[in-house]
Amino acid sequence: MNSRSVTAQGRGQARRAANSNAMEAAGRAGFVARGVIYVLVGLLALRIAFPGGDAKQADRGGAVAEIAEKPFGTVLLWVLGIAVAGMALWRLSEALFGGAGPDEHKPGKRAMAAGRAVFYAFVSYSVLSFAAGDSGSGGGSSDQQSQDITAKALGWPGGQWIVGIGGAVVAGAGLWIAVRALMRKYHKHLKLSQMSRRVRQAVDVTGVFGGAARGSVFAAAGAFAIAAAIEHEPDKSKGMDDTLRSFADTPVGPWLLVLIALGLVAFGVFSWFNARYRKV
Numbered sequence: 001m002n003s004r005s006v007t008a009q010g011r012g013q014a015r016r017a018a019n020s021n022a023m024e025a026a027g028r029a030g031f032v033a034r035g036v037i038y039v040l041v042g043l044l045a046l047r048i049a050f051p052g053g054d055a056k057q058a059d060r061g062g063a064v065a066e067i068a069e070k071p072f073g074t075v076l077l078w079v080l081g082i083a084v085a086g087m088a089l090w091r092l093s094e095a096l097f098g099g100a101g102p103d104e105h106k107p108g109k110r111a112m113a114a115g116r117a118v119f120y121a122f123v124s125y126s127v128l129s130f131a132a133g134d135s136g137s138g139g140g141s142s143d144q145q146s147q148d149i150t151a152k153a154l155g156w157p158g159g160q161w162i163v164g165i166g167g168a169v170v171a172g173a174g175l176w177i178a179v180r181a182l183m184r185k186y187h188k189h190l191k192l193s194q195m196s197r198r199v200r201q202a203v204d205v206t207g208v209f210g211g212a213a214r215g216s217v218f219a220a221a222g223a224f225a226i227a228a229a230i231e232h233e234p235d236k237s238k239g240m241d242d243t244l245r246s247f248a249d250t251p252v253g254p255w256l257l258v259l260i261a262l263g264l265v266a267f268g269v270f271s272w273f274n275a276r277y278r279k280v
Contacts, residue, residue: 023089023090023093023280024090024280025086026085026086026087026089026090027086027087027090027278027280028275028276028278028280029082029083029086029087029275030083030084030085030086030087030088030090030120031087031271031272031274031275031278032083032271032272032275033080033083033084033086033087034084034087034268034271035268035269035270035271035272035274035275036063036067036080036268037060037063037080037268038210038214038264038265038267038268038271039264039265039268039269040062040063040066040067040268041058041059041060041062041063041240041264041268042261042262042263042264042265042266042267042268043261043265044056044057044058044059044062044063044066045058045244045257045260045261045264046258046261046262046265048244048245048248048257049248049254049257049258049261050254057142057143057241058240058241058244058245058261059142059143059239059240059241059244060123060126060142060240061142062241064077064126064127064130067080068130068131074131077127077128077130077131078128078131080127081124081125081127081128081131082124082128084120084123084124084127085120085121085124085128087120087124088117088118088120088121088123088124089117090280091113091114091116091117091120092113092114092117094109094110094113094117095110095111095113095114095117096110098110099113100189100279100280142239142240142241143238143239143240143241143242144239145239146221146225146237146238146239146242147234147235147237147239148234149237150163150225150228150234150237151234153166154228154229154232154234160229160230160232161229163225163226163228163229163237164225164226164229164230166225167222167223167224167225167226167227167228167229168222168226169222170218170219170221170222170225171218171219171220171221171222171223171225171226172222173218173222174214174215174216174217174218174219174220174221174222175215175219176215177211177214177215177218178211178212178214178215178216178219179215180211181207181208181210181211181212181214181215182208182211182212184204184207184208186207186211189274189278189279190203190273190274190277190278190279191277191278191279192277194277195277199273202269202273203270203273203277205266206266206267206269206270206273207270207273209262209263209266209267210263210264210265210266210267210268210269210270211267211270212263213259213260213262213263213264213266213267214263214264214267216260216263217240217243217244217260217264220238220243220246220247221238221239221240221243224236224237224238224242224243224246225237244257244260244261245257247260
């Protein structure tokens with residue numbers, strides 16, 4: 001057998017592994033885990049919406065810390081971290097071999113899948129590190145991390161441009177997420193024919209509302225990064241927790257934060273619908 005045949009055989013085996021039941025299960029477990037994180041972040045945001053509310057940070061670190069305080073919390077964190085690792089592996093398989101759908105093999109789609117694989121790998125690592133006893137990892141403040149990264153980037157040559165462009169990319173991604181949710185672009189990824197009318201209505205409520213809220217958070221965080229670049233002030237940059245808290249500083253008071261928080265809970269529920277009906 002020549003080297004070309006061996007290479008082709010290896011690629012075939014890798015593709016079959018990517019399309020296996022195990023990979024499908026990994027992806028669906030990842031959606032369940034993502035849903036858990038977003039529901040908890042939304043609930044934490046609701047707690048801080050009003051004076052006298054819980055001061056615990058409303059971000060992934062806060063969600064991880066919340067789980068850790070529960071009975072069998074460490075075990076739950078190990079399960080959560082492994083499930084998120086499953087999401088990372090599934091996204092990696094999409095990057096390497098393309099996902100389900102007629103246009104999921106395009107280079108742009110595969111590049112986006114690769115970026116998501118890296119992101120979920122980082123999330124998995126941080127959660128598992130926290131479960132293993134590194135309390136400064138998965139439970140760290142997103143606000144402090146954002147400010148530290150911004151301060152370091154601003155110190156580079158052309159740092160203001162780098163931070164500003166990065167902020168613009170995040171803000172643009174947030175608007176893209178929100179618009180696609182409002183247009184119900186997620187329909188093409190779901191097995192709609194397997195849903196009852198009520199389930200489909202629930203999917204649309206959580207998908208539109210949740211996606212719009214999630215996109216709004218990303219857009220706001222990107223805007224704060226742009227402000228940090230323009231004013232050369234790292235403290236202007238905000239992680240998810242401070243970004244969410246900023247919604248309470250609007251003229252409508254805490255009610256906008258309540259709306260966004262409920263939207264994040266809805267997006268978590270939408271993730272659970274994806275775990276059941278997503279084309280994987």
